[in-house]
Amino acid sequence: PNWCPQANCTNTDLCHPCQRRFLIILATGRSASTTLTWMMNELPGVRMAGENNNQLNAIYQMKNNIYNHTSFHRGHGRQTSWGHNFIPEQNFACAAQHAMEAIIPPKLINNRSLEDTESIHDIVGFKTIRFERGETAGHYIRMIDFVKENFPCSRILVNINSNVTRQLVSMQNANFNIPEDSEGAKRHLRSKNRKYKKINGLFKEQGVPLSLIHI
Numbered sequence: 585p586n587w588c589p590q591a592n593c594t595n596t597d598l599c600h601p602c603q604r605r606f607l608i609i610l611a612t613g614r615s616a617s618t619t620l621t622w623m624m625n626e627l628p629g630v631r632m633a634g635e636n637n638n639q640l641n642a643i644y645q646m647k648n649n650i651y652n653h654t655s656f657h658r659g660h661g662r663q664t665s666w667g668h669n670f671i672p673e674q675n676f677a678c679a680a681q682h683a684m685e686a687i688i689p690p691k692l693i694n695n696r697s698l699e700d701t702e703s704i705h706d707i708v709g710f711k712t713i714r715f716e717r718g719e720t721a722g723h724y725i726r727m728i729d730f731v732k733e734n735f736p737c738s739r740i741l742v743n744i745n746s747n748v749t750r751q752l753v754s755m756q757n758a759n760f761n762i763p764e765d766s767e768g769a770k771r772h773l774r775s776k777n778r779k780y781k782k783i784n785g786l787f788k789e790q791g792v793p794l795s796l797i798h799i
Contacts, residue, residue: 587707588737590789594673601677604685606738607632607709608731610783612776614754615745621711630707633688638714643680644730651676680734684710711743716779724779728786740791742784748773 593602607624611617618634625632650656659666688708691699716724731738745751748770755762755769763769784794 587739588790591736593677593736596672596675598672599675599678601674601681601734602737604681604737605707606681606684606735607707607741608735608738609709609711609741609743610715610780611711611713611743612745612751612773612780613713613760614751614758615713615743617711617713617743620741620743621709624709630709631688631690632708633710635712635714636684636687636710638712638717639684639687640712640715640727640731641718643683643734644727647676647680647730647734674733674736677734677736684708716776716783724783725786728783732787732790738790740784740787742780742787742791742794744777744780744794745773746777748777 587605588602591602593600595601607630609617609621609624611620621632621634624630653666655666656668658664659668661668661670685708688710693699715727718724718727731740751773752762752766752769763772781794784791
């Protein structure tokens with residue numbers, strides 16, 4: 585309860601959305617987010633994973649593929665070609681959470697058996713530097729709503745690098761695809777930092793204090 589006191593979940597026999605606790609690190613590139621991730625992984629009861637190619641967005645798109653379809657809505661509670669039984673609120677949450685957990689597995693012995701018994705109350709987490717990326721403007725606003733609904737017992741840690749000059753050098757050294765104009769690239773990074781600060785605020789109580797990395 586101390587992890588997500590603000591969470592509001594609709595429990596049914598099909599899904600208990602708040603049963604699993606998550607820690608999601610949203611970061612900009614070259615902000616020491618990998619180091620932060622594996623530091624969190626050392627905490628008791630916390631299991632973290634690194635980048636996942638914006639899997640949250642892939643799950644978001646998978647849900648929208650059917651939930652946003654007009655024919656699917658018309659088939660609600662009916663025996664028609666698109667018919668289906670009543671779908672409780674937040675019923676998709678467990679599928680979304682299991683999809684993430686599938687790529688954040690606990691350690692196995694000989695790739696078969698759990699190394700140790702894991703409590704359902706352990707915290708599962710991951711980091712991503714691609715959260716705000718989408719096909720349309722304001723995509724990150726929809727992603728925030730998606731996380732709130734489908735990962736209600738999660739805490740969000742936003743991590744940015746406040747020194748954009750050194751961040752740019754780090755990106756260049758790591759062969760990031762960035763504009764050649766250094767001043768333009770710095771403006772882009774400052775703009776992204778402002779966006780992530782906004783994201784941090786929009787998560788409200790679900791977020792933790794903004795993490796600023798000075799390197």
